[in-house]
Amino acid sequence: MNAAPKPLSLHEDRLFAADPLQRAIARRLYAQAGALPIVSPHGHTDPAWWATDAPFANATELLLVPDHYVFRMLYSQGVPLDALGIPRADGSRATFDPREAWRMFARHFHLFRGTPSSLWLNHVFHDVFGLRVRLDASTSDFYYDTITDALQKPEFLPRALFERFNIDVIATTESPLDTLEHHQAIRNSGWGGRVVTAYRPDPVIDPEHEQFPDALRRFGELTGEDVHDWEGYLRAHRQRRAFFTQMGATSTDHGHPSCATADLAPDEARALFERIVRGRFSAADAETFRGQMLTEMAAMSLDDGLVMQIHPGCFRNHNRDLFERFGRDKGADIPLRTDYVQALKPLLDRFGNAPGFRLILFTLDESTYARELAPLAGHYPCLFLGPAWWFHDAPEGMWRFREQTLSSAGFYNTVGFNDDTRAFLSIPARHDVARRVDCAFLAKLVAEHRMDEDEAAEVAVDLAYHLPKRAYRL
Template identity: 45%
Template structure:
């Protein structure tokens, strides 16, 4: 029976024997360090309730749109994958479909993560296929009901020290408080303030959301009241352990308006009466306001722009968001962010982490910005770029301009809990491979490479995200 690729120490390592030996040495020095995951989308309720995963499909397929989009692109309806509120598809049938299409994941980032998960978690070394689908489903299902596979046990097994979730500004954060107060749980699960739906006038029912925000904070329906409400909710997040505020915007456009113009646009936004240019201006001004609040309250500002979210309207209407049809677009940072950086780029304590899915911006815009502004950090490869070759391209593109220490550390940005260690392990191996080449070429000493390898995993994310 065909077997999965060998995941021994040579996995993702350079082909040259001398460079590989250095890379393996560097990797082994960081392989077992704790995982710091300061941005992701795992549900805090999963950890707080510690309910077992229901089945292999729920564990590895349903919550990972990297996985489901491959099957959808091959012509399989999302409803056939058990997605959508009314779906009655049996999990085993979804697993069979996944196994029958295993070959489609070859060479993809998802294929690497899934291979790693199957071997390290379940000892599965054979290739998935329709012929062994039921056997492997049963093997995994039997493990899931053992104590060692409950979410908290896996949290400890994965050596996760810090896990950040992504939360709506009006969330009460009760799960985070429960975990923080639980003496039997030693990890840190931190909330992240995600205000997009309260800053973008094009969000469905934007006016209703603002009314709810103002009501929750007892603020008046004025621009000042709106800002006070947002600041109050940010303070609630800080009190509950948050270290960052995340912004998933279409473009990193910023604008600094006077108070009367901002008041006028806010009034129009609440009533749903802004034209496209006015809505863009309001979004840009609110991104500026969020930067100002980060200067005041210390929350790290992470920016994830450049995605046309929910590209296929029918899929959005039938299944909702986060179904794998968010598509990258060209993104410009230098001019769009200049107003914000003019005002806050050298503000003490301000941290702005810039992510992109547009590879052309790494060496042209983001690395040069991070190479000057003390507030700017280079976000790790995100989403479609969270893959071996893309990660190496990123490291090569940004390091000569900004160095290793202006980057964010690895960010897994995932909903798929069991893929977290595989993703971080991939990053550690690739950074070791990159550093090994520099050592072999005489560009970095081996002791310096060892220090950098450890700092990329530990010191840098702690500093960037104020952990």
């Protein structure tokens, strides 16, 4: 005899302290910050969703295939990516049944217990689709049919969900080689949702990127510049940045292995670039070139006002076999030790005190929060701290971020929350978790008489809404 499905519920006090005093304060703070519009200033959602407003295909394509937080956990337990329908590097896909892929996910859903993914997914199941039983093998088909059927209804089309989620603005991330036709289509459609782009030049800046030679060639074709000449290459960047700005961009993003910067003399920079484009460079040359380009990007930001973001300290695509078969962003990005104090010195010597320049720093190396990042951001007017990222955007990681950065940087040298996701429906869930953690953290300060409650309420609202809008010039 089959057991009855277990109920699914979301406790109204989730992520608040067990202590009654702190919990009561957190509730009051959350009442003011929890329902504010969502500002999503950095992420990797697909602008085609809102350009075409086509229905999502099914539960698997919407919730499983785009979310490397989910399928990396399944892969770690021996589930092949081909069985889940994950696209391969060459654009092909193995033959798979999306319902069977969902069943496999459901059978393994216990793996996510206690993880942020379980918080996000259960929020989606409960609040977006109205499900009231837990996902497991016995409810797999019920979930699949309920979600897939809902996705064909007008209220579940991408633009309707955008409005339902109360999204004020969302930023996608595109390469300089992207023609931004989806962003143009959104503009032409007359729809009022605000979807902007961000300039991510890694394929044409990182000589060790597997696409670099071909990307550089296409960069030249797109801009009409001689990108194998140093001055022409820089002009091409300025041209594309100007186009991205016209299409709504307010930021750039740089996913470098380290935060190293350089400030070479013009002749040295030109000679280095010649080695790069000829393919006659060392690993040290590649690192120096990436560092020089961060400084060049900073100079351009001072001219065009785009906010810089650096997401360093990540050994990307660590699983070589998986990378060769499935390409980038398949959950194999591993944190590295990261230096900021020495690494940023060349760039900060030039621009650290420049009015109007803004640089948002992220880290996967939590040991740097109190030692390097918070003191830097607590001094340089241009520096702001991005929130906990990747493995650390869990409640515990968010709490550690606040604990370790508060004394040196305060709240107002941080930029609120970025969901940084490819999974559209997880966005309200992720922001809700961040707001709850911040309210719980602030409630502790109030209970310890380190802050008055009216001040905490103001900070909670600023963190949820005003700081990201201000930091990203949105």
